[in-house]
Amino acid sequence: xxESLLGRTRLSLWELLIGSIGGASAWLLHLGASxxxxxIGCNENWPGVRLMLIALTIGLVAVGLWTGLFAYRRxxxxxxxxxxxxxxxxxxxxxxxxxxxxxxxxxxxTIIILAQGVPPLFLxxxxxx
Amino acid sequence: xxxxxxxGVDNLIEKVPEERSREFExxxxxxxxxxxxxxTIDNIPIGVRYMxxxxxxxxxxxxxxxLMRLQLATPERQILxxxxxxxxxxxxxxxxxxxxxxPFIEAVATYMLPLILGTRDLPFPRLTAxxxxxxxxxxxxxxxxxxxxxxxxxxxxAYPPLTLKEHSPGLNLDFWDIGLSVxxxxxxxxxxxxxxxxxxxxxxxxxxxxxxxxxWAMLITAVMIIFAFTPLIVGTFxxxxxxxxxxxxxDPQAGGKPLLWQHIFWVFGHPEVYIMFLPAAGIISTVIxxxxxxPLVSYALVVLSLLAIGFLSFGLWVHxxxxxxxxATALGFFAAASMMIAVPNGVQFFSWLATIWTGxxxxxxxxxxxxxxxxxxxxxxLTGVMVGAVPFDWQVHDSYFVVAHFHYVLxxxxxxxxxxxxxxxxxxxxxxxxxxxLGKWNFWLMFVFFNVAFFPMHIxxxxxxxxxxxxxxxxxxxxxxxxxxxxxxWGFGFAVLLGVINLxxxxxxxxxxxxxxxxxxxxxxxxxxxxxxxxxxxLPHVHARHPMWExxxxxxQDEKIARILExxxxxxxxxxxxxxxxxxxxxPIAVVHMPNRSIFPFVLSVAFALIFAGLLVxxxxxxVPGVIVGGVGVAGWFRPTKTEDNALAEMQCERTDRxxxxxxxxxxxxxxxxxxxxxxxxxxxxxxxxAAYFYLGGGAPEMPPPVPxxxxxxxxxxxxxxxxxxxxxxxxxxxxxAAGVRWTGLGLTALLNIAVILLTVLSLTQSSVTTQTxxxxxxxxxTGWQWLTSGIVLAMLIAAxxxxxxxxxxxxxxxxxxxxxLVAYFAVAxxxxxFVILYLSPALWG
Numbered sequence: 014x015x016e017s018l019l020g021r022t023r024l025s026l027w028e029l030l031i032g033s034i035g036g037a038s039a040w041l042l043h044l045g046a047s048x049x050x051x052x053i054g055c056n057e058n059w060p061g062v063r064l065m066l067i068a069l070t071i072g073l074v075a076v077g078l079w080t081g082l083f084a085y086r087r088x089x090x091x092x093x094x095x096x097x098x099x100x101x102x103x104x105x106x107x108x109x110x111x112x113x114x115x116x117x118x119x120x121x122x123t124i125i126i127l128a129q130g131v132p133p134l135f136l137x138x139x140x141x142x
Numbered sequence: 143x144x145x146x147x148x149x150g151v152d153n154l155i156e157k158v159p160e161e162r163s164r165e166f167e168x169x170x171x172x173x174x175x176x177x178x179x180x181x182t183i184d185n186i187p188i189g190v191r192y193m194x195x196x197x198x199x200x201x202x203x204x205x206x207x208x209l210m211r212l213q214l215a216t217p218e219r220q221i222l223x224x225x226x227x228x229x230x231x232x233x234x235x236x237x238x239x240x241x242x243x244x245p246f247i248e249a250v251a252t253y254m255l256p257l258i259l260g261t262r263d264l265p266f267p268r269l270t271a272x273x274x275x276x277x278x279x280x281x282x283x284x285x286x287x288x289x290x291x292x293x294x295x296x297x298x299x300a301y302p303p304l305t306l307k308e309h310s311p312g313l314n315l316d317f318w319d320i321g322l323s324v325x326x327x328x329x330x331x332x333x334x335x336x337x338x339x340x341x342x343x344x345x346x347x348x349x350x351x352x353x354x355x356x357x358w359a360m361l362i363t364a365v366m367i368i369f370a371f372t373p374l375i376v377g378t379f380x381x382x383x384x385x386x387x388x389x390x391x392x393d394p395q396a397g398g399k400p401l402l403w404q405h406i407f408w409v410f411g412h413p414e415v416y417i418m419f420l421p422a423a424g425i426i427s428t429v430i431x432x433x434x435x436x437p438l439v440s441y442a443l444v445v446l447s448l449l450a451i452g453f454l455s456f457g458l459w460v461h462x463x464x465x466x467x468x469x470a471t472a473l474g475f476f477a478a479a480s481m482m483i484a485v486p487n488g489v490q491f492f493s494w495l496a497t498i499w500t501g502x503x504x505x506x507x508x509x510x511x512x513x514x515x516x517x518x519x520x521x522x523x524l525t526g527v528m529v530g531a532v533p534f535d536w537q538v539h540d541s542y543f544v545v546a547h548f549h550y551v552l553x554x555x556x557x558x559x560x561x562x563x564x565x566x567x568x569x570x571x572x573x574x575x576x577x578x579x580l581g582k583w584n585f586w587l588m589f590v591f592f593n594v595a596f597f598p599m600h601i602x603x604x605x606x607x608x609x610x611x612x613x614x615x616x617x618x619x620x621x622x623x624x625x626x627x628x629x630x631x632w633g634f635g636f637a638v639l640l641g642v643i644n645l646x647x648x649x650x651x652x653x654x655x656x657x658x659x660x661x662x663x664x665x666x667x668x669x670x671x672x673x674x675x676x677x678x679x680x681l682p683h684v685h686a687r688h689p690m691w692e693x694x695x696x697x698x699q700d701e702k703i704a705r706i707l708e709x710x711x712x713x714x715x716x717x718x719x720x721x722x723x724x725x726x727x728x729x730p731i732a733v734v735h736m737p738n739r740s741i742f743p744f745v746l747s748v749a750f751a752l753i754f755a756g757l758l759v760x761x762x763x764x765x766v767p768g769v770i771v772g773g774v775g776v777a778g779w780f781r782p783t784k785t786e787d788n789a790l791a792e793m794q795c796e797r798t799d800r801x802x803x804x805x806x807x808x809x810x811x812x813x814x815x816x817x818x819x820x821x822x823x824x825x826x827x828x829x830x831x832x833a834a835y836f837y838l839g840g841g842a843p844e845m846p847p848p849v850p851x852x853x854x855x856x857x858x859x860x861x862x863x864x865x866x867x868x869x870x871x872x873x874x875x876x877x878x879x880a881a882g883v884r885w886t887g888l889g890l891t892a893l894l895n896i897a898v899i900l901l902t903v904l905s906l907t908q909s910s911v912t913t914q915t916x917x918x919x920x921x922x923x924x925t926g927w928q929w930l931t932s933g934i935v936l937a938m939l940i941a942a943x944x945x946x947x948x949x950x951x952x953x954x955x956x957x958x959x960x961x962x963x964l965v966a967y968f969a970v971a972x973x974x975x976x977f978v979i980l981y982l983s984p985a986l987w988g
Contacts (some may be wrong), residue, residue, distance in 0.1 A: 029726070037453040044457045044475060051472055056840055066471075107727060110351035114446045121450055125482045132474025141467045 024087060024108050032087055033111045035080030036119030043073040043126045047133075055139035063133050070130030077126055081119030084112045158680060158712035165715035169785075170262070170676035173739045181739040183267040184675055189253025190571070192274050196246035199281065200557075201638070203237030206230045208635050211595075215628035217616035227612035228295040229288075229314075235298025236284065236318065239414065240325055243556060244367070245277050247421040248332040251360050254567060255336065257666035257673060258354050260345025260682045262720050263736055265338045265812040268743045268779060273331040275747035280325035283751065287317035294318035297610070299407055300381065302392035302400045307385045313758065319382045320754045326371050326378075327750070333371075334819040336364035338812055341725045345665060346703060347684040349727045354664045354687075355438060358445050359424025362452040363417050368819065369456065370413035372826040377406035380834070380923075382757075389919035391838065398916035401466060402837050406830065408459035416455040418552065420448055422559035423490055426512050429562045430494050432662045433509035434501025437688060439493045447486035447493075454483045464535045473532050480530030487523055491516070506660070507581030511562035514589045518554025522547060525600070540610075543603025549596045561588070561641065568645070569659050573671040574652030580644040587637035595630025598623035663688035668696060679712045681721055684728070706730050709802055714792060717785035722805055722812070732797075732805035734812050735789040746775030780941060782954060795953045807957035817961040821968050824931065828972060831927060832979050835920045839987065846984035847917030850925065854905035855981045858898050862973045865894035865966065872942065873963035876956045884946055884959070891966055892939045895932040898973060902928055924976050931969045938962040 024032070046069055054062035088109050158166075173181040182188065210230050213222045222230065252270055256263055264270050287293045292314045296305040305315045340361040344353065353361075381403065383389040390396035392403055431438045438444060460468065460476040494516060503509065525547040529535045538544060561584075569575050602623040607614065614620055658667035665682055666673075667690055685699060686692035698704040710721050710733055718736040723729055752768030793804035805811045839847050871887025902925050912918045942962045945955030 034449070034453075037450065041453060041457065044479065047475055048472060051469060051475075052840065055469060107349040107351045110442055110445075113442050114449070117443065118446050118450060121446075121482075121485060122453075124485075125454070125479060128478040128482055129475045132471045132478065136470040136474050138471050139469050142470045142473065 024112075028083075028087065029108070029111055031080055032084035032115035033118070035083065035115065036077045036122035039073045039076040039080065039119075040122040040125050043069060043129060047129065051133075051138065063138055066133040067130065070126060070133075073126050074123055074130070077119050077123030081116050081123065084115030084119060088112045088116065162712050162715055163679065166679055166712045167674070167676045169715055169718055169738065170674075172675050177741075178739075180744045181741050183271040183737065183740055183743060185252050185256050185263050185267065185270060186673065186675055186677070188267075188270050188274050189249055192249030192252055192277070193246060195274075195278060195281070196242055196249050199237055200242040200246070201642070202285075203234050203242055204635055204638060206234040206237065208631055210234065211628040211631040213612060214614075214624050216625060217614050217618075217621055219613060222612065224612045225295065228610075229293040231610055232294045232297050232318070233284075236294065236322070238552070239298055239418075240322055241277075241281055241284070243418045243552070244329055244414075245325070246560065247360075247363070247418070248273070248329065248336070250421070250563065250567070251336050251364075252332065253571065254666060255339055255357065255360060256343075257570070257669060257677060258357055258664055259339065259343060260348065260665045260678055260684065261339070261343040262676075262678050262718070264335045265343055265720070265734070265736075266335055266816060268737055268740050269331050269335055269816075270743075271740070272743035272747055273328040273335070275744050276331070276750055277325050277328035279747050279751040280321050280323075280328060283324060283754065284317055284321035287314065287321075292317065299411070300403075301407075302381065302384070302403050303394070305381065305385075306392060307387065316382065316385060316758050319378045319385070320758050323375060323378050323382075324750055324754055326375050329367055329371055330375075330823060333364040333367035334816060336360050337368075337819060338815045340364075342722050342812065342815065343720060344723055344728045345678075345682050345684045346698070346707060346721065346723055346730045347728055348723075350725075351442075352684055352687045352728075355427040355441065355444060355448075356421070356424035356664075359420045359427070359448055362448050363420045366413050366417050366420070366452055366455065368823055369826055370410045370417060372823050373406050373830040374410035376827050376830045376834075377403060377410070380406070383919075383923075386760075389913045389923065390916050391834070391919050393916065396915050396919075397838070398919075399838060401463075402834055404463055404466065405459070405837065406834070408462045409456070409830075411462060412459045413455040415548075415551065416451050418556045420451060422515070422556045423448065425559045425563040425566070426494060426515055427490070428664070429508050429512045429559075429566050430497050431501070432566070432660050433504045433506055433512070434497050435504070435661075436497065436501040437663075437691075439496040439500065440489075441687065443489050444493050447489045450486040451483060454479055454486070458483065461530055461535070464532050465539045477530060477532050481527060484523065484527050491520070491523075506565070507576070507578055507585055508562045508565035508660075510582065510585040511558050511565065514585060515554060515558040515562065518550055518558060518589075518592065521597075522550030522552075522554050526551065538603055540608055541603035542599040542607045542609060545609055546596050546599035546603060549599070553592055553596070558588075561585070564641075564645075566660070567666075568648065569652075569655035570666055570669075570671045570673070572649055572652065573655055574648045575655045575659060576644050576648045576652060580640060580647065584637060584641040584644055587640060588634060591630045591633030591637055593630070595627050595634050598626045598630075602627075658690065663691045665689055665696075681707060681710055683707070703730065706802060709733070709793075714789065716788040716792065719789070721802075722810060730802060732803050732810045733789075733793060734805050735786050737783065738785060740779065742775050742778035745771060746779065749775050780958075782949070782952075786954065790953070806953045807960050811957060813957055813961055814964075817964050821964060824968065824972075828927060828975065831920070831924055832975070835924060835979060838916050838920050846987040847921050847980075848909065848911045848915075849981060849984050850902075850905040850911050850921060851908040852905075852981055854901045854908060855977055858901035858905060859973060859977045861894050861897045861901060862970045865891050865898075866970060868894060869963050869966045869970075873959050876951060876953070876959075881946070881950055885943075888939055888943050888946065888959075892936060892943075895935050895939075895966070895969065898969075899929050899932050902973075921980055924980060928969075928973050928976055931965075931972045935962065935966045935969045938965055 047066055050062060050065055050069065172178070172184055172187060209222065210227065213219055213227060252264065292312045294314045294317055296310055296315050296318070300315060300318060303309055340353070340357050380389065380391045384392050390398045392398045392400050394400065427438055427444055457479045458476060460472065461480045464473060529538060529544065529547055565576055565581055602620045605619045607620045655671045657670060668682060669677060682689065682696035683698040683703065689696065698707060707730060710719055713719065718738050719733045720736050721730060722732045722734050724731055749768050749772030752764050752771060756762070756764030756768055789804055795804050795806045797803055797810060808814055835847065868887050868890035872884045872891060874884065906922060906925055911921050913922050939962055942955065942959045945952060945958050949955055
């Protein structure tokens with residue numbers, strides 16, 4: 014927590030980064046690692062590529078959930094005085110704004126990781142189509 | 143929501159003494175006359191030129207399309223031959239994708255962002271001018287190919303092996319390759335400007351959650367440009383080197399892989415679609431709330447959507463390659479991501495609908511274009527989800543269905559928002575209101591004829607009509623759809639012409655617009671229309687997301703902040719000063735000196751044009767003058783100026799939290815941030831090359847790629863690591879470091895970088911590596927990348943040495959030294975990574 018001219022900032026830069034783009038980064042890692050693992054594994058005839066892909070998905074779904082929870086826990090409750098006042102700047106502080114974005118973003122990207130985890134369960138791994 | 147009383151910045155200016163106000167305007171005045179035209183570097187005149195040039199390219203690109211549609215109107219027409227048709231579709235795609243949309247949006251950002259953010263200019267005005275001139279020369283370069291009858295003809299995607307010298311022996315593709323590189327360098331420059339502008343040069347108080355959506359969209363777009371355009375530049379280097387016969391990246395007979403180009407191209411190409419779409423979405427998120435008279439529903443989720451689209455767009459490139467023969471599971475990964483990108487797009491869509499639904503919509507022309515966008519983009523998005531499904535894509539791949547899909551996305555999803563933005567912001571730019579009556583005709587004709595032109599292409603595509611054919615036989619069921627498309631295309635062209643007529647009428651006869659004709663919410667509307675070159679003489683203070691709606695005044699509400707900002711209110715007056723704020727909270731930190739005029743951006747872009755023309759025709763008669771002119775340009779650009787001296791005399795450079803200081807060096811300065819953007823671009827290029835190394839090696843006969851001489855490689859690594867303490871010596875604080883120590887650091891770093899270059903050269907020459915194979919080509923390219931990196935370090939060291947020699951105690955010299963040190967450290971890391979890849983990784987290949 015640091016002081017600034019325009020008010021107190023309660024979250025560190027790392028907290029803000031993990032909270033806001035942690036889920037998206039987990040997805041990028043999942044896509045890159047899955048594609049690399051599949052390409053190299055198929056070229057080199059590695060055993061257990063399917064299991065490794067499933068493990069990767071489980072691991073990064075866990076990361077996505079954790080970053081979502083991480084961001085969610087850092088949202089402070091704020092009161093709003095009108096139905097749509099939440100859309101006005103008075104509704105959210107800058108840090109709450111980033112953590113709300115982070116929470117929803119982690120949820121979306123965790124779902125995408127899950128969706129990308131499905132093909133290795135059903136499709137032939139290495140045969141080109 | 144009803145807009146409150148006008149709270150523009152002009153009434154704040156009255157608080158400034160008249161003499162100071164005049165001095166401020168003088169220092170921010172533009173150079174005039176013919177010579178002054180080339181000296182201008184300010185965002186407003188450069189933004190106007192940029193927009194005008196890009197819009198002209200839109201008209202030119204559109205005209206090429208109309209010619210193609212004439213050819214395709216009926217079967218077996220012979221208006222254009224096959225070769226001309228190839229040139230037209232190549233130049234139509236190239237013009238629209240590279241020379242219109244991206245430059246146009248960067249032009250809008252160049253003009254509007256400082257106004258929207260409440261700052262006086264972009265952080266590097268000379269770079270703004272350079273970007274514009276480089277872009278213009280790139281355009282002239284590519285289009286000059288028509289004069290010689292060798293216009294590019296390999297498609298805007300330039301797939302090898304068709305585009306290799308063997309199959310395209312003329313200069314056509316060289317014009318494309320080289321001209322595009324110049325335009326892409328311009329785009330990278332503009333992206334750096336946009337990023338640093340939005341992160342560091344906002345109005346005080348405009349914290350992250352108060353940034354206007356358009357600025358958010360531009361920030362994410364600019365970051366995407368850095369990561370997407372850099373691989374393309376690397377790819378075009380590969381292609382040009384192959385065409386010159388130097389390397390063999392894509393030549394299958396030498397172990398090269400044509401599909402490598404497709405990977406590199408689409409790693410750029412798919413994000414490119416969103417690079418074009420996100421600013422358009424930003425415009426829509428700006429226009430709809432203003433004309434619905436209420437804030438955007440769910441600002442936070444719209445920002446999230448922009449961020450999510452930015453990330454996801456880099457994970458979709460393979461959906462352009464479904465039919466190239468990849469493992470089914472790999473296709474599954476990319477199909478999943480392709481489907482899921484509909485989610486954040488949907489969030490934005492529902493936000494726009496909810497804003498209109500719960501607002502009080504006013505159907506001005508700008509709003510009509512926004513509504514037209516919603517309809518057209520929905521269709522383009524739905525067909526996008528369809529082609530994201532692998533089996534469906536296989537059926538319609540390379541057919542007119544895909545042409546219909548991407549025109550719904552690019553015209554429906556990008557050009558319609560651009561027109562919405564034009565009608566919205568032109569009154570600010572010209573000071574005159576456009577004709578609503580002509581505007582509505584403009585909209586309805588564009589909307590109707592757009593659908594007449596492109597909807598039938600879905601059907602002709604489903605009936606099997608392939609893309610890029612210059613004619614077709616009768617009786618295939620395509621005739622009527624093609625005729626309708628041609629009628630629609632010409633009608634659309636007429637509708638665009640109506641928009642141009644409206645623009646010209648406005649410039650001549652349009653009624654005065656006033657400050658804020660729409661009762662809008664963001665800071666650009668607090669200024670006069672058109673805004674003066676000395677914009678934001680009195681810097682506004684923001685404490686709401688919609689300052690023009692929510693704030694009663696743009697003055698600082700806090701006395702402490704008012705006191706801190708005092709030196710920059712209508713000041714400084716002997717040099718141009720811009721306020722730098724903290725990234726998160728927009729807390730005022732420092733003042734940066736901004737140059738006021740310079741011919742050198744123009745000179746440097748001339749040098750680029752000469753060098754690239756020299757590369758095209760392979761003559762030293764252009765290359766050598768280009769290098770000399772470039773040297774003059776760089777020297778002139780970085781020479782100390784009188785206004786910098788004024789700034790140093792007036793303000794202290796030491797960092798303090800009590801008052802504003804002059805940010806000359808270190809993290810508070812824009813140069814330091816610019817250096818990091820450069821390093822990011824360089825790192826992206828390095829990793830693109832490394833990915834190409836592994837791709838070329840995978841499954842190739844020459845697997846792993848050849849290893850250069852290990853002894854010299856290790857010696858080069860040891861030398862690079864040894865330079866670390868030397869770098870530390872010359873980048874020490876000038877106040878507490880003896881000159882001898884700094885000179886020792888500079889000298890040692892230079893010597894060690896020269897040694898690294900020599901040792902890596904020896905490592906190659908003392909091995910069997912040759913560029914006659916694909917594996918050898920990538921090894922030499924990666925090593926050459928180190929030479930280039932070390933070469934840049936040497937050039938920067940010369941600059942730092944000149945400062946140390948002529949002005950040893952000048953903080954600007956320390957700034958150069960600090961920025962040089964960042965690049966020098968990066969050069970060490972560059973060789974460390976390259977060493978691991980080239981010398982160690984082959985052991986893991988088995």
